[in-house]
Amino acid sequence: MRAEIISVGDELLRGYTVNTNTAYLAKNLADLGYDVNFQTVVGDCEKDIFDAIRIAVTRSHVIVFTGGLGPTEDDMTKEVVAKALGLKLVYDQPTAEKLEKQLAQRGIEPTGAPMKQAYVIDGCMVLRNDNGTAPGILLQKGNQVIVLLPGPPRELEPMFQNGVKPFLMSFSDVCCESATIRVVGLGEPTVEQSLGELLYGVNPHAALYVNTGEVLVRVFARGTDQEEARRLCREHVEKIKAVLGSYVYGEGDRDLAETVVELLKEKKLHLATAESCTGGLVAAKVTAVAGSSAVFDYGVACYADWVKKHALSVGSSVVKKYTTVSSPCAGEMAKGALSAGKADIAVGITGIAGPGSGDYGDGHFPVGLVFIGVADKKKVVVKKFTFGDL
Amino acid sequence: MRAEIISVGDELLRGYTVNTNTAYLAKNLADLGYDVNFQTVVGDCEKDIFDAIRIAVTRSHVIVFTGGLGPTEDDMTKEVVAKALGLKLVYDQPTAEKLEKQLAQRGIEPTGAPMKQAYVIDGCMVLRNDNGTAPGILLQKGNQVIVLLPGPPRELEPMFQNGVKPFLMSFSDVCCESATIRVVGLGEPTVEQSLGELLYGVNPHAALYVNTGEVLVRVFARGTDQEEARRLCREHVEKIKAVLGSYVYGEGDRDLAETVVELLKEKKLHLATAESCTGGLVAAKVTAVAGSSAVFDYGVACYADWVKKHALSVGSSVVKKYTTVSSPCAGEMAKGALSAGKADIAVGITGIAGPGSGDYGDGHFPVGLVFIGVADKKKVVVKKFTFGDL
Numbered sequence: 001m002r003a004e005i006i007s008v009g010d011e012l013l014r015g016y017t018v019n020t021n022t023a024y025l026a027k028n029l030a031d032l033g034y035d036v037n038f039q040t041v042v043g044d045c046e047k048d049i050f051d052a053i054r055i056a057v058t059r060s061h062v063i064v065f066t067g068g069l070g071p072t073e074d075d076m077t078k079e080v081v082a083k084a085l086g087l088k089l090v091y092d093q094p095t096a097e098k099l100e101k102q103l104a105q106r107g108i109e110p111t112g113a114p115m116k117q118a119y120v121i122d123g124c125m126v127l128r129n130d131n132g133t134a135p136g137i138l139l140q141k142g143n144q145v146i147v148l149l150p151g152p153p154r155e156l157e158p159m160f161q162n163g164v165k166p167f168l169m170s171f172s173d174v175c176c177e178s179a180t181i182r183v184v185g186l187g188e189p190t191v192e193q194s195l196g197e198l199l200y201g202v203n204p205h206a207a208l209y210v211n212t213g214e215v216l217v218r219v220f221a222r223g224t225d226q227e228e229a230r231r232l233c234r235e236h237v238e239k240i241k242a243v244l245g246s247y248v249y250g251e252g253d254r255d256l257a258e259t260v261v262e263l264l265k266e267k268k269l270h271l272a273t274a275e276s277c278t279g280g281l282v283a284a285k286v287t288a289v290a291g292s293s294a295v296f297d298y299g300v301a302c303y304a305d306w307v308k309k310h311a312l313s314v315g316s317s318v319v320k321k322y323t324t325v326s327s328p329c330a331g332e333m334a335k336g337a338l339s340a341g342k343a344d345i346a347v348g349i350t351g352i353a354g355p356g357s358g359d360y361g362d363g364h365f366p367v368g369l370v371f372i373g374v375a376d377k378k379k380v381v382v383k384k385f386t387f388g389d390l
Numbered sequence: 391m392r393a394e395i396i397s398v399g400d401e402l403l404r405g406y407t408v409n410t411n412t413a414y415l416a417k418n419l420a421d422l423g424y425d426v427n428f429q430t431v432v433g434d435c436e437k438d439i440f441d442a443i444r445i446a447v448t449r450s451h452v453i454v455f456t457g458g459l460g461p462t463e464d465d466m467t468k469e470v471v472a473k474a475l476g477l478k479l480v481y482d483q484p485t486a487e488k489l490e491k492q493l494a495q496r497g498i499e500p501t502g503a504p505m506k507q508a509y510v511i512d513g514c515m516v517l518r519n520d521n522g523t524a525p526g527i528l529l530q531k532g533n534q535v536i537v538l539l540p541g542p543p544r545e546l547e548p549m550f551q552n553g554v555k556p557f558l559m560s561f562s563d564v565c566c567e568s569a570t571i572r573v574v575g576l577g578e579p580t581v582e583q584s585l586g587e588l589l590y591g592v593n594p595h596a597a598l599y600v601n602t603g604e605v606l607v608r609v610f611a612r613g614t615d616q617e618e619a620r621r622l623c624r625e626h627v628e629k630i631k632a633v634l635g636s637y638v639y640g641e642g643d644r645d646l647a648e649t650v651v652e653l654l655k656e657k658k659l660h661l662a663t664a665e666s667c668t669g670g671l672v673a674a675k676v677t678a679v680a681g682s683s684a685v686f687d688y689g690v691a692c693y694a695d696w697v698k699k700h701a702l703s704v705g706s707s708v709v710k711k712y713t714t715v716s717s718p719c720a721g722e723m724a725k726g727a728l729s730a731g732k733a734d735i736a737v738g739i740t741g742i743a744g745p746g747s748g749d750y751g752d753g754h755f756p757v758g759l760v761f762i763g764v765a766d767k768k769k770v771v772v773k774k775f776t777f778g779d780l
Contacts, residue, residue: 013426015416016599016608019409022431026405036403037438039431041412048427209406218406273670273691279677280663280670283691287669290744297694298701301663301673304687307731311688311701341697354680 001061001172003034006052007041008068008077009151021066021149021156028160032168033176033222034062044074053084053146061144062168067151069134071114077148078137082121085141089119092126095135102133121148127163131155138167145171175226177233181217181240182250182259191215194243204236214256217244257285264295264345272341273299274312274333276324277353277370298341302333312336312348324350325365327382330373334382338375348373351385391451391562393419394428396442398458398467399541403433411456411539411546418550422558423566423612424452434464443474443536451534452558457541459524461503467538468527472511475531479509482516485525492523511538517553521545528557535561565616567623571607571630572640572649581605584633594626604646607634647675654685654735662731663689664702664723666714667743667760688731692723702726702738714740715755717772720763724772728765738763741775 005025011017019041026036037060042048049068056063068077082089096118100110108114117134120126127136127147132155137148147164149156183191188210192199195217199206204221219236223229241248250259264271273283283299286292300311305324308314314324314332322328333348351370368387373380395415401407409431416426427450432438439458446453458467472479486508490500498504507524510516517526517537522545527538537554539546573581578600582589585607589596594611609626613619631638640649654661663673673689676682690701695714698704704714704722712718723738741760758777763770 011597011599012413013416013429014420014597015413015418015426016597018413019429023402023405023408026403028405030404036405037433037435039403039409041429043427045427207401207404207406209401275670277677278674279682279686280665280673280689280691281678283670284668284674287667287691287693288671288743292669293693296669296691298697299670299691299693300701301670301677301686301689301691303677303683303689307688311690311730340701353678 001034002059003029003036003062003064004038004040004056004060005029005036005064005066006049006056007039007066007151008044008049009041010043010074012041012067013043021151021153024153024157025064025066025160028165029062029064029168030220031176031178032165033172033174034168044068044076046076046080049077049080050084053081057085057144057146062147062171063144064147064149064164066149066156069117069136069148069150071116071133073113075116075134078119078121081146081148085121085139085146087139088122090122092118092120092135095120095126098128099133125163125167127159129155130158130162136163138164140171174222175224175229176220176222177226177229178218178220179233179237180252181219181237181244181248182252182254182256183215183217183244183247184213184249184256186215186244186247188215191217191244195240198236198240198243204232206236206240211255257289261286261289261292261295265291269295269344270342271296272337272343272346274308274337274346274348275299275301276303276308276333276350278349279303279353282347282349298337298343300337300340308333308336308350311340313339325352325369325371326350327371327373327384330371331375331380331382332373334373334375334380338377345374345376348375391424391564392449393424393426393452393454394430394446394450395419395426395454395456396439396446397429397431397456397541398434398439399431400433400464402431402457411541411543414543414547415454415456415550418555419452419454419558420610421566421568422555423562423564424558434458434466436466436470439467439470440474443471447475447534447536452537452561453534454537454539454554456539456546459507459526459538459540461506461523463503465506465524468509468511471536471538475511475529475536477529478512480512482508482510482525485510485516488518489523515553515557517549519545520548520552526553528554530561564612565614565619566610566612567616567619568608568610569623569627570642571609571627571634571638572642572644572646573605573607573634573637574603574639574646576605576634576637578605581607581634585630588626588630588633594622596626596630601645647679651676651679651682651685655681659685659734660732661686662727662733662736664698664727664736664738665689665691666693666698666723666740668739669693669743672737672739688727688733690727690730698723698726698740701730703729715742715759715761716740717761717763717774720761721765721770721772722763724763724765724770728767735764735766738765 005022012019022039042052068075103110125138134150136159139146206219209216221229221232280301302308313336318328330348330350334346338346352365352367354367370385373382395412402409412429419426432442458465493500515528524540526549529536596609599606611619611622670691692698703726708718720738720740724736728736739762742755742757744757760775763772
């Protein structure tokens, strides 16, 4: 079934806000088996919204609007969509009561503009907003569904998951299943080449997408029933995992930092970090994971050479002989962090991250040259990386 | 003059890639005085691209396409646009020669699919691609301009700046000037309320947009000549700065971290950091700025209490009496970092950043409660913050 997404808002048209909602919705609609064929952005302008919905109903089964549901004069999605479809707005008592409570909590009078949000399109299903005041709207007309969602992602995303997704699952005429395989240590071209014909098939379908520092392989399968879809999807996932081997670090939504924290918890290990060129980024990523305090005590950003010596006991002779951009220095840093952080495992990172040239001390190094050392109580391993365009 | 942006690519439709190009182009087109009225995303599908261009030419003066210029079969923007406009593709000798060189460097045969990129639309201006193989295309037909740009931002952005912007500046019938005022320490609603009628006017126009941790006020003015536009813009900027006072930390493209590094360089000061709840994020932000090694030596992520005591000499009595989530602890951390980092100024950050609950030690704290201490050789200042929805 064909789907399209129409985003409403001057802030999107003018580029003040990057449109992340469409990527979110597109991914979720695709996972439910809908083919997203168009995405459109129009401003807070009656004529343009009107034209957008008139065009959309001629070509799509599912039409999802985002934005323009708020209380101000500029917010007019609901009104214009109703008009274009020849439907009325009606006052929704339960929405009004909820709204009055929310407004009271914020000390706002429940009259005038804010109460505009109590009106919904006649015959619609009202979608509860747990994180804001504007309710969403889901309207079925024959074999078409029109959904109106608020613009802020923290309101839109739970509303989609809780209200829209269950409806669209039963509305769709296909059963489907999707999975995400997470890959680290290989670039996109290498993953693409390795997987060859396992990618871009029709059913099951697999495609790549690139996050900072990782590649995700998304697998999608359709079946005559859920069981078949699941089987096709799982078989394809296993084939892909067999090719990529240990470069696969996980499946699903859990990212690299979460996976690392989870593994450390499981193995009851404490991690410490010593970072030169990354300046604390690894520590920040790890500590951003909920519950990381169970596995992380200490990290040091040792930007200056004297800090490497002082806080991490990196030997002067090592620095003199190899410079701080070297494999021995990364190893010493990891050992130093292990000891200073009273940890079970530690990482030491030194290199030329850029921006700026690779002039450092007396030497010149290529930007992207990085040494990463890992130490535990028994040994130290250092690997050299040459990161290209990231 | 009316502008619209049409992005081509299945990866956008399926949500694998967030469409950052449209925000970039929209902002730049607005700064040049063009009103962006529509943004559309279509897939790698001849019919949909064809329909998009046919609709666009009926309503916009400037039409910018992104994506679909590469060598593969899926890439067809150029071909379909030419067809829709009744124009031919012609072999461009200079492009072909440049392409052959680029392909040779990568060890690719200069035949077949890659050489498809040597064809351009008859009568167009060819836009040089300094970061890739596909040239861009700029086509003027009467009072309309159609621009075709490659999808990767690192190819698109310089091509827009060097090739498209100069053309559109002289094509536009208005002179305009824009500026960005950067604000930190105030939320968007507060900025909006403070500025009142200085916002959302017609000419000069000012609008807000929100980055992580800061609010930007973008000012835009039109004039009969450049001089008038500049004067209107500057006058409005000064009015806004007068209202926001010291919450304005800069103007233009330089962000908060860059501003901090610049100020430190100017004042010849060294910064050190001690971070508990932020776990190294401040150090990472500072060290990501080119040239930061001149002002930053040392940062510590002191997630565990023993690290606060050991690496930063935070007194046991302070921790016992006030806990580590306290103003005295933040102050001690800043002092400790000042000393351990041999710095002139230091920051100590402790609090409950979330995610997860605010249970910590024996106490329970609200998520978002953060103490930030700043120390120099003479004094220590600590401020308490209660960060809400960020």
